[in-house]
Amino acid sequence: MAEQVDVVVIGLGVGGEEAAGRLAEAGLSVVGADPRLVGGECPYWGCIPSKMMIRAANLIAETRRVDGMAGISTIEPDWSPVAKRIREEATDNWNDQVAVDRLVKKGVSFIRERAVITGPGRVQVGDREYEASRGIVVATGTVPVIPPIDGLAGTPYWTNKEAIEAETLPASLIVLGGGAIGLELTQVFARFGVQVTVVEGLDRILAMEEPESSDLARAALEHDGVTFRTGVHATNVSHDGSGFTLALDDGSTVSGEKLLVATGRRVDTKALGLDLVGIDPAARSIAVDEHVRAADGVWAVGDVTGVGAFTHNAMYQANIAVLDILGAEDAPTASYHAMPRVTFTDPEIGAVGLTEKQARDAGIDVRTGITQIPAATRGWIHKAGNEGFIKLVVDNDRGVVVGATSAGPTGGEVLSALAVAVHAAVPVHSLRQMIYAYPTFHRAIGSAIQSL
Numbered sequence: 001m002a003e004q005v006d007v008v009v010i011g012l013g014v015g016g017e018e019a020a021g022r023l024a025e026a027g028l029s030v031v032g033a034d035p036r037l038v039g040g041e042c043p044y045w046g047c048i049p050s051k052m053m054i055r056a057a058n059l060i061a062e063t064r065r066v067d068g069m070a071g072i073s074t075i076e077p078d079w080s081p082v083a084k085r086i087r088e089e090a091t092d093n094w095n096d097q098v099a100v101d102r103l104v105k106k107g108v109s110f111i112r113e114r115a116v117i118t119g120p121g122r123v124q125v126g127d128r129e130y131e132a133s134r135g136i137v138v139a140t141g142t143v144p145v146i147p148p149i150d151g152l153a154g155t156p157y158w159t160n161k162e163a164i165e166a167e168t169l170p171a172s173l174i175v176l177g178g179g180a181i182g183l184e185l186t187q188v189f190a191r192f193g194v195q196v197t198v199v200e201g202l203d204r205i206l207a208m209e210e211p212e213s214s215d216l217a218r219a220a221l222e223h224d225g226v227t228f229r230t231g232v233h234a235t236n237v238s239h240d241g242s243g244f245t246l247a248l249d250d251g252s253t254v255s256g257e258k259l260l261v262a263t264g265r266r267v268d269t270k271a272l273g274l275d276l277v278g279i280d281p282a283a284r285s286i287a288v289d290e291h292v293r294a295a296d297g298v299w300a301v302g303d304v305t306g307v308g309a310f311t312h313n314a315m316y317q318a319n320i321a322v323l324d325i326l327g328a329e330d331a332p333t334a335s336y337h338a339m340p341r342v343t344f345t346d347p348e349i350g351a352v353g354l355t356e357k358q359a360r361d362a363g364i365d366v367r368t369g370i371t372q373i374p375a376a377t378r379g380w381i382h383k384a385g386n387e388g389f390i391k392l393v394v395d396n397d398r399g400v401v402v403g404a405t406s407a408g409p410t411g412g413e414v415l416s417a418l419a420v421a422v423h424a425a426v427p428v429h430s431l432r433q434m435i436y437a438y439p440t441f442h443r444a445i446g447s448a449i450q451s452l
């Protein structure tokens, strides 16, 4: 006999935790199911521990910049305080009791089990079945893509999980995939003395961003001692007990003590019962409308929607789902035209909205402007580690910025002004008249506008 509840939330990562907690606080009876840790990827194997690692690696880099500017510095990098901080401060040694208690205090019935949809409004969680009168929220996130390369499956390769959990560092590391995960972790490990080789199948790293961003990231990481192999694919992987060898399709090989696979993420919804509610279980992601509805009585939020694999997107969509489920009069609708993203390399590479190519492909009459951070007063003052640029992509017909990149020291913070401009479609002539404080990094936005 199915138990009656208002809502079942499947998956309690960032998106599901937010949706379940808010719905319970609003007075609904909510069951939240997750076989793993409440909070999901971001606090335990993603954003938070990786940014702690980046903070430590950036301290090393800043210390190395002292020479010639503030004296002489020496530094002996040591991974142990980083591994300790990740255990003690970030993840409670991968224990989610605090998060579980917080969720239960909000009124959510938490079950540490995998959930499966068994029909419209019906969900099986472990050995219990629920009938959800108000709806089901699917927030099951993604899992790492493991490419079908000969030999790889049988080897002890790392994904982000093992990389974040590392207590000691290898002497050398091969990173397969030059996207956000690969590059952030590459720079961390390189700054701690690991010999890193990045193997990227496309002809440039960070390929979803502007070509200028790819060039900047590559130059910065090469400065950290990283070797890049772009435009090549691994055809075979072998592990001899002490290290990995990748055979590449140009006939060469790459060797390293460890191998990190960072070749993207995929949804894992095949066994979720989605077909029973009219959703294609084999699709690359769960398609959602502007209320993040996926089917009658089903909402989907976060990475599983394929809109943008970012914590801020999971939170954004969770809010939309919550207000729609509650029938709020002024429930917002989703708009992704100003999706911000920051790759937390040093220099940070922030971007919002469309790249120049995406804008041209969309048929927009594009004008671009670019300014270099070292040429801006603050960049010149900053000197060591000042590399970066601001690039604007303007829709000529509408006279608004539809995309922007802010790369450099605090590039992710400088992005905020550009995100407002794209989000609110602030006219370019208005941005041109603004006063930009002197001598800030964000004042370079004014120079980029002048260069249009």
Ligand SMILES: Cc1cc2nc3c(=O)[nH]c(=O)nc-3n(C[C@H](O)[C@H](O)[C@H](O)COP(=O)(O)OP(=O)(O)OC[C@H]3O[C@@H](n4cnc5c(N)ncnc54)[C@H](O)[C@@H]3O)c2cc1C
Binding pocket: 010, 011, 012, 013, 014, 015, 016, 033, 034, 035, 036, 037, 039, 040, 041, 042, 045, 046, 047, 048, 050, 051, 113, 114, 115, 116, 139, 140, 141, 142, 160, 181, 272, 301, 302, 303, 304, 308, 309, 310, 311, 312, 313, 314, 344
């Ligand atoms: C190394 C790394 C660094 C990152 N850094 C950033 C960053 O700096 N900024 C940023 O915005 N994003 C970052 N991300 C991405 C961010 O972690 C994700 O976008 C975010 O976690 C997505 O949240 P989610 O709720 O959609 O899914 P997840 O956090 O993946 O949670 C999904 C949950 O669903 C559960 N689940 C799956 N199937 C079932 C089922 N059948 N029943 C019950 N539960 C199920 C899983 O166990 C999991 O706990 C990073 C990711 C990684 C890997």
Ligand SMILES: NC(=O)c1ccc[n+]([C@@H]2O[C@H](COP(=O)([O-])OP(=O)(O)OC[C@H]3O[C@@H](n4cnc5c(N)ncnc54)[C@H](O)[C@@H]3O)[C@@H](O)[C@H]2O)c1
Binding pocket: 147, 176, 177, 178, 179, 180, 181, 182, 184, 199, 200, 201, 202, 205, 206, 207, 232, 233, 234, 262, 263, 264, 265, 308, 309, 310, 341, 342, 343, 344
């Ligand atoms: N700072 C952040 O916000 C942050 C940080 C980390 C991750 N994330 C999120 O996590 C998602 C996943 O990150 P990711 O870096 O794994 O994926 P990604 O899609 O960003 O990059 C994967 C890279 O691997 C390459 N690749 C794929 N198959 C390959 C193969 N067989 N050989 C060589 N290269 C191959 C791709 O061309 C691509 O460049 C990102 O899209 C991002 O949304 C965000």
